[in-house]
Amino acid sequence: MHFFDQKMVYSPFFAKRMFLNVAQMNQTMINNWKQTVTDDDVVYHLGDLALIPSKKAAYQQLFMILQQLPGRIVLIKGNHDSRALFRYLAKHNYQFINGDFKFTFHDVGCLLKFAHQQFFLTHYPMMLGKGGNRINLHGHIHHASCNTVNNINVGVDSPEKEYLAAPPLFGAPFSQKQVLEMVDKKRQDFQKMQF
Template sequence: MQYFTADTHFFHEQLLGNNDFAPRPFKNVAAMNQAIIDAWNARVSDKDVVYHLGDIAMHPSNYPGNDEVFEILKQLNGQIIFIKGNHDNRDLFKFLAKHNWDVFPDKPKFRFHDVGVLIKMNHFQFFMTHYPMMMGIVKQTMNLHGHIHHSSVPIAEDINVGIDTPETVFLKDPPPFGTPFSEAELFAMYAGKKAYLIKNKPFNKYD
């Protein structure tokens, strides 16, 4: 199976409690980190692939040590493909590559991309990037992204897969906080968002 997530922001103390950006109701970063690990591992097995679309971890004033991040990431099930976010640095990617291992023969634990990845599923193309893309008129194409946390781009084909995304409102049974999204959940969010925007889209004068 393939799963999708972004903006885990491990160690990010400033997100704790109530804030206008990405409120996370945990007493400390250890509790937040563990909640994400537990939710991730409840869904993902080592045979699965998870696309992480950037912003792995950060401290308020500086990036956490590479060894700290590695200790978290090696607890996560699955093979993880990272797309670089604005709070990720190449030094971390180099550290993870140096300490990488094969989950299965020729299946490394970590893989890395600086900008984005394109895959195909169920007759759709998925452009996976950290920042949301403005794709214009498309057909059977979605942009999976993170970066904007609790915000939603008013375009049905732009799906925020970050763990703070508000687009879980379109899911009948939203998964626990920190759970990577499944292919079925992506299509459910897309269908729900598309129907909502058709009904509530006053900004397009040509409709």
């Protein structure tokens, strides 16, 4: 998401974001998340929450934004997420009425299984080799996609959202249904390219 990242505000080449300022970009992502996610949802955030200085005041600003976002958030560390930030969020973590914590943390990634497939959730794209039921959901590369059938860029700037009949609003997470649609459409594209 890159909250507070001044370089992302207007970035026609790197991320194709067109905002007037950081506040507008941040608020758009917050609003669109809120339109999509409920408190009962779990969102897997695949790294690079924000580009902020390693200072308590900056962590507090980001925490105030994250408190506005409904749902539980599983945070996978990206190259712009410091350990100090994760420690701050862990220290200020809180529980919902049902006992679930707002934040869960992973340094490298995690594995989800649904729809008879294994989904490796990481910040950086990873090479899985051949295997029909293994998919890497990743972020990091913003405006690009990996030229492999089993890698799906699920960042907010992903070009692979073009596979979707109804792409999510900017900053809104992808649903499981949308992920499966992207996987299916990318497989169809790759089948067309085989001789």
